[in-house]
Amino acid sequence: MPGTGTGRRGSALATAIGLRKKTEIDIVLDGEAELVHSYSTHDKIQGRVEVKFEKETCFDDFNITFEGQSSTYVERIATTAPTTGRTTGRQTFLKVQQPINEGFLPPDGVFRANVTYTIPFTFVVPYRLLPFVCTHRVKDEECRKEHLQLPPSLGDPSVSGEGRTLMDDMAPDMARIIYCVRARITRWNAVGRLLELADKSERVRLVPARDEAPPLIIEDTQLSHHVMRKEKSVKKGLFKIGKIGRLTAETSQPRSLRIPHPQKRSTEPISTMTTINLRFDPQTPQDEPPQLDSVGTKLKVYTFFGAAAYSQLPEAGKHDNWSTLHGVYAETVPLASRRVSTVSWLRHDPAEREMSFSSSDLSRRPSAYSTSSTASIPEPSCSYQAGMPFYTASVLTPIALPHASSTNRPRVFVPTFHSCIVSRVYSLDLDVSFRTPGANVASSHVTLKTPIQISAEGGAPPARMHEPDAAIVAEIEQQFRLYEEGQLQHHDLGIESPVYEETNSSHALAGTRHMSLVPEHAYTAARSDSAPALLLDVDTSAPPEYHVSSGFSTYSAMDRPGGPTTQNVSLRLSA
Template sequence: MSTPGHTISGEMPSFLTNVPAYTRSRSLALPASQRRGSAIANAIGLRKRSELDIVLDGDADFVHSYSTYDEIKGHAVIKFEKDTSFDDLNITFEGQTCTYVEKIATTAPTTGRTTGRHTFLKVQQPIAEGLLPENGLFEAGVTYTVPFTFVVPDRLLPFICSHKVDTEQIRREHLQLPPSLGDPSVSGDGHMLMDDLAPEMSKISYSIRARITKWNATGRLLEVADKLERIRIVPAREEAPPVEVDDMESDYIMRKEKSVKKGLFKIGKVGRLTAETTQPRSLRLPHPQNRQPEPVSTMATINLRFDPASLEDLPPQLDSIVSKLKVYTFFGAAPYKITPAARRHDNWSTLHGIYPESVSLSSRALSTVSWVRHGPAERESFSSSDLSRRPSGYSTTSTTSIPEPSCAYESGSPYYTARLPVPIALPTASGSSRPKVFVPTFHSCIVSRTYSLELNISFRTPGTNISSSHVTLKTPIQISSEGGIRPLQIQETEAAIAAEIEQQFGLYEANQLEEAGLGLESPVYEETEPDTFISGTRHMSLAQPVPSPARAPALHSGVDASAPPEYRAGAFNTYSSRDRLGGPRTQAVSLPAPTA
């Protein structure tokens, strides 16, 4: 029942007020007294009773969790203590990403941050006639109930990602639904609050929002009541093809050679050890509403080869293997044109950053692993090194993979091989003082999450009692996730919907905008002197920001500093400009230098 012809105008508010600062400890489990409001305060009237509330169907110990194709059902409850007039009630399912990147000036006496906001999802609930009073008046003491049902989509609309990208595959990645990330109030498995390993500089949140508004006599939109209920989304994510590894530019180490020295003082060599691995299958998360007692696990394989320096030299004694999971969160105040990676990261950019974490997985002894001696005539038809160099990659547990000879191998000499299967399992929350939760591997316009597996093998020269050296391999690994059941009607009408979307939103593609002469609106931000690469931190405290004038941005490798316009959707004309759908937008603030 909104009044037509009214629009919202004015300057875009500061994004900084919508990126709350929090410490890592808040993402861990909290006592019940800190999670719920005081019943005594409510009883004696110290806390105002909510006039608008959102009630979600189903039980949840901490937070309601959903996946792709799940139905989000509930109802909005409205009850005022006095007669209240209104013009419109909006119930929406919203998704938003907030980021910021610190800027540290090297010569100027100021510092600041560049912030980004991306409202990538906003679905409105149609309200049937008869659920709200026709005279536009909520009567005092009367309870009104408005049901709603939302379905978690499997992808976003095309105009949500209309910035420039290097390949269309990156755009398809950006149009997939990202998981909830960086919000300590919902980071958990639906039963316990946990740490999702995200920095405070990146936050992806979903919510059900109800808002009652009215127009005053001067045509200004007034907010009568507003309620927001946070939910957790873990979308379905299938395992992508293995990452193509470039030995020169990649941070991964799929093959490594190392000389094995003689004795305790490492004088002379007994041979050369080669270790190879391939990308293992993904760690697959269950549906967020399903709890499974077994840990999420997969299997990695390491193939070893030892080329002795002489016929009398024996292979080294294997001691232990330690596995770690490396977690990388990429965040930016402007869209990424490429798939971010640690080695390809632009260390001098003031528009994006990276936050690394490390999680210990397991450690086990290798004293029972035995070497197999091969004669000079033995040669397998293919090797694990061949597999690791193929662009498509392989996830293999073949027992016949033999690494290529090392650089010290002499043709016609014997060699030794060994195979190490390495079970990989994500840590569980039970018995841990700092429980962790993992989200699927994903890439969105301004936030990405990737994982890698680090395998450290220690060994010692035969005849010694202490480990003399070690070999470390690093391979990419993905985390995938299961979703809900795909409705039949979606499968039948998917092609028709896709054609309609292309017809309606094709104009928002960047190339068509340029051809039409419409151009793209650049994000507004300010940069100080170029700073060195800033690795993210989860403990950041800054003074009150002071807005500063903006100027034209400079472009940085891997970041697209152009963003699509702020699209005005008629169905959401009761919201501020910062909440409209569209591509990521940036804003910068500068902070004065602290005085002595």
């Protein structure tokens, strides 16, 4: 029977001292008995559910699902205490249901006392989400395509790490993305109310595959957070009296930092390379360029979170600091400092015909010419005088993520991603320090800020699939095609505004792989529960579905996959 290998199960100590419930339900994951079970796109999540009741128990439904859920909150601060609280966002963007063979369950619907029932499960991590997960308004379809990619696990300290080591993924408490395998047993009572007999979830770490996206288009405005080109005057001597010229530094967005599959233990550093192109325009022909000293690199980590869905991809420079429904958390990771005193300057004389272009050519050439190539020459500075010589230099700068064992605070990096209510982006600071002629210390510096991506490798896609699986994939692709062509509207997907009232869940459907693929007559009952993003003005009293310890241990209409929802919650009630 599947799942007979080693795996993680419940604590034997808790059972021995009587802390465990009399109803025993365990989720055991196949593979090595590690502290953290990590998976990526196309990987199989296999294991078994073991159920044992102390006495004979009747049941109606037994569901095993693989779920993904994101949750956020934004503090709402006011001058009066009764209105102080927080606005929360929540989205169940993935729910895959495991078909259960009737042979693994008692045929009469009664679990025998002290008998262990073992039910195997197998889930395959999808490579993208279905269209109805993101139906809110967006300013461009690129944003929606990003929101339909699987986000990585984030902000969950119980699975944040690799293998047996827990690490810091640099996520704030206000943003969390959780994946879990969940087993739930229910029964209908005599008055038609659904009773929960057992509910257990096992969290896993998911790092989906992420390809490198095209470089960002950087707008040269004062509001732009990125600085791809910067000029600075070079002063004379130690006391900086007068100036000898102007230094220009340029760079371009480097290739992404690509992290390996989460189950691989790679000892190679995760690195990439960038180039800083420098140009010095002297004040007089006798002035010499400054002496380069070092290049320091820092990685800026930005986590965006919102209680309402984002209509465009968030950026650090364009973030609305006055928004009451969105926030950003930034953290800086020092990378390395490298001495570049051996880098020499190359003098260019405009009178030499070997030059490819004159000063006027430099000002007219297309901006695409300035790349990471060492042969590229920055455009003249604002103080360049026609006919004057100038100097150029190129500094190759390696960029490498810190190894977990090399720091006192081990960090784990997740791929760049954008979901409906949580995003993670990175930027790179390049600080070039230099010393002016006549000075013995590095007295000046110029800093560039460029975007950088972190991509990720995924699992191997299946070489072939069986006919039932192919039919499911064909139906999913049909939904994507109709949605992208505008033929499929929100009402066609059964999505309406959420209703905060107590509802009963429907019976599980045998053979269903995804909640969006159930028959029409069974999905009708769930139409009012799957919803796009909507702002609800809730009173100071908590809504019926709100619980202080809400999570995967509770079940409500909000657990159905769909767009994010927003609530206002008073801290006085959740205290």
